[in-house]
Amino acid sequence: MLHRNAPLSETGRLRLARCVVEDGWPLRRAAERFQVSVGTAKRWSSRYRTEGPAGMVDRSSRPHHSPNQTPTRTERRIIKVRVLRRWGPARIGFLLGIASSTVHRVLTRFGMARLAHLDRTTGQTVRRYEHKQPGDLVHVDIKKLGNIPDGGGHKTLGRAAGRRNRGSRKIGYSYLHNALDDHSRLAYTEILPDERKTTAAQFWARAAAWFHAQGIENIARVLTDNGSCYRSRDFAQALHNTDTVHKRTRPYRPQTNGKVERFNRTLLDEWAYAQPYRTETARRAALPDWLHYYNHHRGHTAIGGPPATRVPNLTGQNT
Template sequence: MRDNSYDRTIERNYLQKWRFLIPEYEAVKAGRSALFKRVGDFYRHHGTCSQTFRKYYNRYLQSGEEADLLPRRRGPKWRERREPEGIEAEIVAHRKRGMNRYEIHAVLRETRQTVPSPITIYRVLRRYRLNRRTLAMREEKRRIIKDKLGELGHVDLHQLPRDMFLAPPPVTAYIISLIDSCSRLAWAEVLISKKALPVMFKTLKMINTLNVTYGLIFQEILSDNGAEFAARTKPDEHPFEAMLLELGIKHRYTRPYRPQTNGKVERFWRTLDDDVIEGATFDNLDHFANELFEYLLYYNNHRPHQALAGQTPKAFAATKTTAIQSAN
């Protein structure tokens, strides 16, 4: 039986056809053809369409090789779609630091031009049986997040209940707090308006207090999307946004209806409620402000923090400062 595996008759017929069609097509385009006035007549006469003809024609013009006039193998180009060399090791290393697939994708984009999609990263993790985060990964991520003082601050506004005062203020009272994500150093101020301007002044006071007392310099501040913090348009005209722009602090926003994004300051509200507010009665707003000031000194300087392995926020910040000075 004859072996036709290496018969090139079909290829020769293809090339012979294209050697005839290309000069005729170019003649029609230049208006020199005696048979066809329009390109559409040329396509219909030869039983083809513009998409198919131009696909092969443009491919031939780009390379100049007749081999590009032949049909190519269909299906996924798996050789071209494989992950770049060495990227799997990077994905595994980032995963062991506790990152999820979206965080890994964002980190890889900073150093590589070709980056696999998050779903491809997930397939790599599943291949290495790292698709579920272990306790060691979570602990490593917590350690990395608490790596730099002032890297991220959490700010939020909280309404005070009126029944905690013997002489309630004539208007609704609020408390605003700013807490450092790394050291848990925190400060809070009392205010009687949740408009953007007084919120801006109180936040500026807290930033200065934490800077002068503990040496904190914030790089980013995370807040919710309330009108007192965020501007829908023209952030340079919004008091809070303009203040952060002037100080060179990046403003980040929580996901809407997702208070867990700002979880550290939400947890601080619970601590403050348990230690100061719940079950207590204050003469007036000034009395509460004085008690709050004394508690903040205790919280930062003397109260052990569970997330800091039993250290106080001030002591933990001191260890970070010493480590930075030693590295320099």
């Protein structure tokens, strides 16, 4: 591959060398003609004399000897620890007494996958996928969230003060029912009082209607875990009403539904725990604005922009 700053292509080098070797041009004249240094003209003409046209190709810049390269035995130990323990460069370096930067270079040279791309249980590379059109697949999940007592909880007041503020009252939990389009990452969320079958079925009916209003008219498949509410007849009937096929994750494999699991974490980090809410009512009131920001303005690293940019004619896309 020709270097982007190389002044001569292989053909240009051959012409320069022939001018010097076969036509008898002085090196300085050839260098001026081809707009290179005298040293460059000398190098290519010398190679032509000894190797002919075959000497005009690029050579590897790798040195013939690398006395400071990490020994093969050490490289094998690094790879072995990585495969067996699934540790990062810092921990491997501490164990073996090697700089973490050296460990990182070895892992990169051998093409080891990043830890974020591995299944921590099996050590296998997680297979990423993305459906081609909005509505091809929608991920659905429920996230349980503790309610905030009036005056603030332990995240606002500290654990001791938060416990005193709560007293003996049973604050209870809320349940975030989430639906996320696989292709666009467009998200719909409701805060509901439970995760029962009727609640989940009614949520899906409203979610499907919302997606339809946003321009995703047909939802082909829904992916859920194996929770009891998703195995119920009520939820099956709700999917039948929207002509949607139900897919379930393999047992004990939540990463199959990883997109909505990642959305759950984003939801908690950027909304639920993003500021010290004093009441549950205040936190709930902030959810609609955050969802609008997520769908229309927040850049998503996996798709290179907000989810709205992947849905043609999305309602409110330019607001």
